[in-house]
Amino acid sequence: MLNLHSLSFVSAANKRLLLSFVYAALILFLSSCSANIPVQRENDLTAETMRATNYSLVFVIHGDGDYFYHDADGNRYKADEEALTKAKKIAQQNPGAEVFIFHSKPARRFMFLFPLKDGEFYYYRNGQLIANESYWRDQELSNFDIQVELYRRFSSQSRNEKVNMFFYFGHEIPEFGGEGYDASYPDRSFTVRDLAVGLKSLTRDFTRFDLMILSTCYGGTPYTIGKLGLFAQYIIASPENLHLSYFDLYLLEMLDINLLERDVYAFAKKFAKQTFNRLTMDVETAVSVAVYDVDRVKDYLNSVQMIYDNSLIPLRENKMSYLTIVEHCDCADITAYKLPMINNGVEVYYRPARFGRLKYKQNHSGWECWKNIEQ
Amino acid sequence: MKTRIIFWSILLAFVLTPLTIAGGKSDLQKYFNDAAKKVKAAENAAEKRDILNESFQSMSNALNQVQNSGMISKDESNGIDLFKAALQEKQDELAGSNGYERVADTQLNAFSNYVVQDMEQASITISLVALVLIIILLVLIL
Numbered sequence: 408m409l410n411l412h413s414l415s416f417v418s419a420a421n422k423r424l425l426l427s428f429v430y431a432a433l434i435l436f437l438s439s440c441s442a443n444i445p446v447q448r449e450n451d452l453t454a455e456t457m458r459a460t461n462y463s464l465v466f467v468i469h470g471d472g473d474y475f476y477h478d479a480d481g482n483r484y485k486a487d488e489e490a491l492t493k494a495k496k497i498a499q500q501n502p503g504a505e506v507f508i509f510h511s512k513p514a515r516r517f518m519f520l521f522p523l524k525d526g527e528f529y530y531y532r533n534g535q536l537i538a539n540e541s542y543w544r545d546q547e548l549s550n551f552d553i554q555v556e557l558y559r560r561f562s563s564q565s566r567n568e569k570v571n572m573f574f575y576f577g578h579e580i581p582e583f584g585g586e587g588y589d590a591s592y593p594d595r596s597f598t599v600r601d602l603a604v605g606l607k608s609l610t611r612d613f614t615r616f617d618l619m620i621l622s623t624c625y626g627g628t629p630y631t632i633g634k635l636g637l638f639a640q641y642i643i644a645s646p647e648n649l650h651l652s653y654f655d656l657y658l659l660e661m662l663d664i665n666l667l668e669r670d671v672y673a674f675a676k677k678f679a680k681q682t683f684n685r686l687t688m689d690v691e692t693a694v695s696v697a698v699y700d701v702d703r704v705k706d707y708l709n710s711v712q713m714i715y716d717n718s719l720i721p722l723r724e725n726k727m728s729y730l731t732i733v734e735h736c737d738c739a740d741i742t743a744y745k746l747p748m749i750n751n752g753v754e755v756y757y758r759p760a761r762f763g764r765l766k767y768k769q770n771h772s773g774w775e776c777w778k779n780i781e782q
Numbered sequence: 783m784k785t786r787i788i789f790w791s792i793l794l795a796f797v798l799t800p801l802t803i804a805g806g807k808s809d810l811q812k813y814f815n816d817a818a819k820k821v822k823a824a825e826n827a828a829e830k831r832d833i834l835n836e837s838f839q840s841m842s843n844a845l846n847q848v849q850n851s852g853m854i855s856k857d858e859s860n861g862i863d864l865f866k867a868a869l870q871e872k873q874d875e876l877a878g879s880n881g882y883e884r885v886a887d888t889q890l891n892a893f894s895n896y897v898v899q900d901m902e903q904a905s906i907t908i909s910l911v912a913l914v915l916i917i918i919l920l921v922l923i924l
Contacts, residue, residue, distance in 0.1 A: 475808040476902050479895050481819045483812075624903060648903040691896035692903060731860045762875060762885065762896045 458533050462504035462662050463569045465558065465609065465616075466494040469577030471513045471525070471589040476651035479689060486651040487511075490576040490622070497659045498531035504662060505563050506531040509554050511544055514591035525591065526553065530561045537561065549585075549597040551605025558609055570666060573609070573616045573639065575602070576653055579624040582631065583723045599634050606638040615639055617671045620678075622653040625735060627697050628775045629715040629744075633708045636701040641675045646755075646775040647695040647735070654696070655682035672700065676754055683756035693760040697773040703752025707774075714743050718777050731780070738774035749774065813841070814901050818894035827887035831876060834894060838873045842866060868904065872897055 470487025477483050491510055498506035508529040515523045524541035531537065538561060542553050581588060585596035610616065619639035621631070627646030636642060643654070658665045658678050666674050679696045686694040722729040738744035753773035759765050817837035824830045845862050848854060854862070871882075876893070878884025885893045 473808060475811055477811065477815045477818075477898055481815050481822075483815070650899060651902060690899055691892055692899045730864055760896065760900075761889075762893055763871070763900075764882075 460503055460505045460532065460563050461569060462501060462666070463562070463571045464497065464501075464504055464506045464574065464659070465572070466490075466506070466508045466574045467554070467576070468494065468508065468510045469575075469588075471511050471591050472578055473590070474578075474651060478652075484652070486653065487576065490653055493656045494574075495529065495531075497656060498529070498536075499534050500660045501662050502534045504531075504533075505561075507558055507561070509557075511589070528554075528557050530557075532561075532563065544589075545595075546592070547595065549595065549601040549605075551601075551608065555605065555608040562612075569613075570618075570662075570669060570671060571610075571613055571616045572618045572620070573606070574620045574622065576622045580621075580626070580631065582628065583719055599631050603634045603637065606635065610638050617641065618643070618675055620654060621645075622649065624648045625775055627695070627699070627773055629708055629711050629738070630719065632699050632701070632704065633712060636699065636704070636708075640701055641672055642699040642701060643675055643679050644697060644699065645695050646697055646737075646771060646773055647693045650686060650690045650692065650694075652686070652689065654678070655685045657681065672698075679754065679756055683758075687758050691761045693765070694756075694758045695771050695773075696756045697771075698754040699773070700752040700754075707746060707748045707751055710746055710748070711738070711744050715776065722777065733777045734780050735775055736778040737768075737771050738776040739772035741776055741778060744772075744774065744776055811898065811902050813837070814898045818891075818898050821894040822891050827890055830887075830890040830894075834876055834890070834897070835873065838869050838876075842869055842873075845869075865904070868900070872900075 468487050468490045470485075470491075474486040475483055476486055487510065491508065494506070494508045498504065498508070506529075508531075510527045510529075512525050512527060514525050517523055524543055526542045526544045528538070528540045528542055529536065530539075540557070542557070545552060578588070580602060581596075581598050583598065585598035585601070587593050588597040589595050606616075615637070616639045619635060619642045621635070621642065621644040624645060625631075625647065626642075626644030626649075632642060632644070645654075655678075658674070658681060665677070675698045679698045683694060683696045686696070722733060725732065739749060749772050755771055755773040757771040759768040814837065817833060820833045821830045824833055845866050849859050849862050874880040875882040876885050
């Protein structure tokens with residue numbers, strides 16, 4: 408431990424000042440150590456705020472990594488902060504919804520010494536912010552225990568049939584390895600399997616989400632859709648790279664109008680089309696947005712699962728250098744995956760990159776695989 | 783004296799570690815974004831091409847210096863090779879060499895945006911980027 412009295416270069420007056428700072432820091436540090444204390448509670452759960460909800464939306468926004476991007480004018484944005492702002496707007500503009508937002512933040516320290524909480528939770532109901540809590544993220548396993556606990560604590564138990572949606576914003580979720588996903592915790596791993604474990608707990612009371620939106624790069628692989636499809640009826644994902652400005656969320660701002668018929672599949676297709684239109688206006692790299700009808704893609708997934716899982720084995724063994732031996736590609740470019748039912752249950756919106764070697768590629772199957780790099 | 787050194791070492795470690803994590807790839811993005819801004823501000827196509835070429839070349843030189851420094855592992859060197867290959871492809875497309883169709887003069891602003899966006903999406907490790915930045919700084923200073 409640091410002995411303040413031994414700091415001979417600090418004058419007596421400065422020592423007092425320094426000690427004051429240390430005491431203040433200790434008080435703040437100790438308060439930040441307390442688990443699950445609401446730091447802000449704008450409204451209590453009263454009869455007014457306990458009105459029935461028709462929609463339940465869960466946002467998981469990962470922000471502990473390289474999440475900066477630039478628009479065409481060169482302005483810099485932070486992807487997770489942008490996604491958070493949009494999620495809050497959606498929460499405020501939907502009086503018939505309850506919205507859970509989990510924001511993973513980089514590790515920070517108060518006065519360079521005391522760790523601060525690295526997760527923030529928001530719960531909105533009927534357009535009102537009900538709770539806003541800081542929390543500690545899982546430090547070793549990414550099992551979503553804390554998020555699940557908060558979800559269960561606040562989730563409304565209204566008896567009406569709700570439309571449940573799940574959103575994930577972040578970098579490509581690794582299918583193996585997963586170390587380094589969190590910049591602040593390089594040894595901690597996060598994989599598709601970890602997310603699936605969390606989803607299993609979240610869906611305990613209603614079997615599966617009606618719609619899952621994976622706002623990540625390379626979300627449309629047979630493995631990812633297969634694993635996460637256990638917990639959703641429809642999934643929207645990008646089989647290729649996705650620009651960090653993410654999917655367009657505008658349609659979610661007025662769910663009572665845009666989901667009037669409660670036709671989730673029609674909504675998903677409209678959402679995908681709209682986000683595709685916006686991305687193709689702003690982005691020069693490839694744009695791919697696919698809607699997966701999970702029940703209808705099962706046959707295809709069952710047929711290719713073994714081949715795909717086998718293709719991951721050498722990658723698992725070369726976690727550090729796999730990108731030197733393989734690269735992502737459209738599954739349709741590999742004969743073994745090009746089965747008659749490859750398009751069943753997948754609605755794909757695709758435009759190739761405007762430059763690069765694939766600029767004339769006309770379409771995409773909606774499924775992304777791995778292929779060996781030609782030497 | 784020893785206490786003072788320990789105190790400042792601890793303080794610097796706490797200050798610099800988060801800064802390094804926060805920097806990394808975003809500084810690399812800034813490098814290409816600055817180049818794209820210059821491209822858009824340039825008056826003619828020849829000037830735009832020169833700016834793009836120079837940005838690719840300076841980065842490639844920096845990457846070579848990092849690889850030759852003997853301070854990185856084989857895995858990190860492999861990562862640099864991938865990054866260099868991606869840069870080379872863009873350089874080839876700009877020039878219309880190695881089977882690439884030459885980027886049209888009217889498309890150079892869009893191409894500069896493509897470079898920025900492609901780099902933002904690329905998988906590059908922080909340690910690699912940190913090393914690259916060190917070398918870039920060295921190149922700028924020398």
